[in-house]
Amino acid sequence: MGKTQQHSLPIRSQLSGCTVEGKAMNIVYPAGASALADRAAFHNRLRRAGPVSRAGDGDYYLVAGFEAVKTLLEDHGRFSKVDGNQLAPMEHNYALNQDPPSFSRFRAIYNAYMSPKGVRRWADACTEIAEELLDRLEPLGSGDLLDLFGKPLPAAVTAKAVGLPEGQIERYRTWTDAFLGTMIEDPAMQMRIIEEMYAFFDEELERRRATLQASGIDRPAPDHVGTVLGDNLISLLLTTQVGGRYLTDDEIRRTVRGFFLGGVDTTGALILNTLHRLLEQPELWQAVRKDHSLIPAAIEESLRFDPPAFGMFRGTTCDFAMGETELCANSRVLYSIPSANRDPEIFEDPDTFRLDRKPVKGGINHLSFGGGAHFCPGAWTARMEAGIALRLIVERLPKLRLVGPVEHYDLINFWVVRRFPAAWD
Template sequence: MASLTTPAPRPTVEDGGHALFSWLRTMRDEHPVHEDEYGVFHVFRHADVLAVSSDPAVFSSELHRLRPGSEALTEEILSVVDPPLHRKLRRLVSQAFTPRTVAGLEPRVTEVAGRLLDAVEGDTFDLVSDFAYPLPVIVIAELLGVPAEDRTLFRTWSDRMLSMQIEDPADLQFGDEAGEEYETLVKEPLKAMHAYLLGHVEDRRRRPGDDLISRLVAAEVEGERLTDRQIAEFGGLLLMAGHVSTSMLLGNTVLCLEENPGLWDALRADRSRIPAVVEEVMRLRPPITVMARVTTRDTEVAGVPVPAGRMVVPSIVSANHDERVFDDPEAFRPDRGPKNQQTAFGHGIHYCLGAPLARLEGRIALEALLDRFTGVRITPGAHLRHHRDGLFGVRNLPLTVRRG
């Protein structure tokens, strides 16, 4: 039975997440479905997170229900629409963005990763700025067919959007200061990115090429095609979510290996273990820590009544640490194998289309580090800056490496 006591405030991840993991264990045990002071319902257990993410009819991804008239959230973005539009968009996008397309990127990802690390001079560099950020941005930009040289512009957009802090989620519905911040930090860069990508979509309609935007323009299922706006929105989703999550994945991988130093040698001896390491990193430190849904009617989660029109926030990181599913969940154990039912890439109809690309980039990045360095460690005394709540990763990661 859930506790009637008020839970302690949520810790930050400044200590690498360990205080957060302990707090989440308490929430799973005592407050598995918790309504906070803003009327938002937080869901912590693995089974309940899956249940919410599996029922789009009751738990909608259309967040504009909380903020009617919000232009940025009512655009036809795959991640924030429900069936039947979601089904249509996913079928069309999947025709162009296929597993074969992702697999075909391996030589180029390997080349880019090698070139970035070969440019490192001396025995110190920052993993994020010198490697983990540019690698996915270059790959995704080339995949889409937009200039990788524009990555400074992409980072400007993402940094602005990721810097928004929302203390009261209700402010997204009713305005006030958070509403003004939302206009500046979210809507303006989204509009700029949309206009940028729309220009490339219009160009491909005139001059098709061998890139993803051209394939999205040509995609057709049962006589239906994607609109320019829908293509631009998917391109923006892939560009922003793809580079942010992969950048944090690579940083989190090194953090996990730092805490388990014997694994560097184990991977050097047997690289077939790398995919399992990447999967366990995604379980232990998922880059995106929560989902967001809105109830379409009165319902309940694990016996707790939830009224219509409320935000429901399933915790991915808590689900990934649920001891009801994972033995010794706070331990980094790449040998979990098929039992690793991690939810970092989502679940249900919104399972991440970019998951194969993230896994590919994670594997190749780790192989590239092993190829070039005989030793990798976080520079002693380095001050790490973490992303805001809702994201699990570092903004910088100074490394000291050994060669030969």
């Protein structure tokens, strides 16, 4: 867990000026070497310490345990997303950074579009892209599956779904790699990456506006998506009104960025994290090879066991108690998905990867896609991509095996693969 201590002195939030008097506070170091070396152990200890801890290497709280995390995700009155889901507050109260009821109206734009039924429109393209990637890598016999498959597949599928040119995958990979590398340590660099992305998005918006103008359309509507314009998210956002008005360019940019960055690395991580656990236990790999109907169970168990996103940030709206801890208003709070997904009060044998696990509390398998109004809109796309990818890999690479340690980025809130050395000859 790294350094851990009980702190009985007043704890002052730099953001709010609030002081918590007289309570012993569990201090943890999420970015410490020990915590990063064994993420599951860190988050398990975090849960056992109580629902709230304080980061000793940053000005934020952590919330752990299934019930506490579920409460945070559903309580938009006290835990707000209006300042975004990263440590540094940014882009206040617009687009994806809203709370209900205003966010509920905004979410309605893409909710049906990204539903389980809606995302089927990309299944054939996903299959075709995956087959092409396997055609290229199969003769190699070995290599890094991240570079050869885990990154390019979700980048290409996400570009198609969002509506970005599909021939610039390397450019998109540069964005996502750089964004991951600057997520906590370098907000200024992160903003420069965002500015580059926004300039690119603006070109796509102008191209669509020119198409509409050439067609004599001055008040676009959703029925122009898939007819006059391509069938993709950018076209949908450009043609849909909320509360009697069209979205601003800033709202469209922010939404497209959220879908794109959220859809590439985490989906690739879901595919590779699932493969990792199956290959670690050859009997599970053989079971899935023999029975492809086990693939959905493997995906859900991977989401529970190795969530690609370990948690996101929220902001507190007032001073209030959670457990025995007083949380200060205007503080940042990071919720811990691994601590929730491995909570023994909810999941039997939580630290074992199993293909026979059944849904538990209210039919829930895990909290890896969040909950409440901000449930991940890309959940069904990720499941669809992972299902297609794993089926094809199992069919075409039956001798797949690890030939070195799988490496992940050293990030406190993501479990994203950095290197996946494998052989399949």
